[in-house]
Amino acid sequence: MPTPELPLTTSRLVLRPFVPEDAEALYKIQSREDVTKYLYWGPRTREEVRQVVADRMTFTTLNDVGDRIVLAVQLRATGELLGDVNLGLVSAEHRTGEIGYIFHPDHHGHGYANEAALEILRVGFEVIGLHRIVARLDADNTASANLAERLGMRKEAHFRKNEFVQGRWADEAVYALLAEEWKAR
Structure with a gap:
């Protein structure tokens, strides 16, 4: 499958691969109960987040089913890490992907998640050539x-x-x- 040229930029954001220096900012997101309430895992420790960052640094291509592109979402104006977006390959045969997103609650209501998710959808459809993209979420998560x-x-x-x-x-x-x-659209 084609690989997007990274980083991706929008009018206000940079979507880029994770780097080790992202660990503390990501910890401030993933250690919160209100962030992890609807996820498969609960609040993470700093050590767990460091491992998550190390893993995510390798998630930059969609070659096989189960692969994911996971990108840090950074505010262009300040460089602040706001959250992340991801696109996974569910089926190569059926050209199906799955989108996900997690943002720090302090940045809700500014349209950042929408802007980042639109960009990852664009990549999925226009660069990678997916036929269908799904989002699976806890039905109680009305914001998502x-x-x-x-x-x-x-x-x-x-x-x-x-x-x-x-x-x-x-x-x-x-x-x-x-x-x-x-x-x-």
Whole structure:
């Protein structure tokens, strides 16, 4: 699959591979219970985040099913790390990807997540040539669902109590966007 030329830039953001120096800023995001509430993992320690950064530094191409591109989202004006976006390869045969995003709550409401996610969707459809991109999320995460809808994704499924996450049965919502819908935006 084609690999995007990194870093990616938007009017206000830089989407780039992670570097070791991102560990402390990422810790300030991933150590928060309000950030990890709807994720598969709870708040992380500094050591866990250092390992996460080391792993994410290698996630820059989509060659095989399960591969992910995970990019740090940095504010162009200040260099501050706001969060991250990712695009995973779900199926090469069906040209299907999955998008994800996590942002520090202090930066909610400014459109940064929308701007970053639109750029990663553009890469998925226009550079990599995906046919379909999905977003899977905890159905209780209304902020993430609202973002998926602002991105033009439609809700396709709601699975009741299908995953046991952080000690509770969670509903999962699935949103999707097709390449033809992306072009028609």
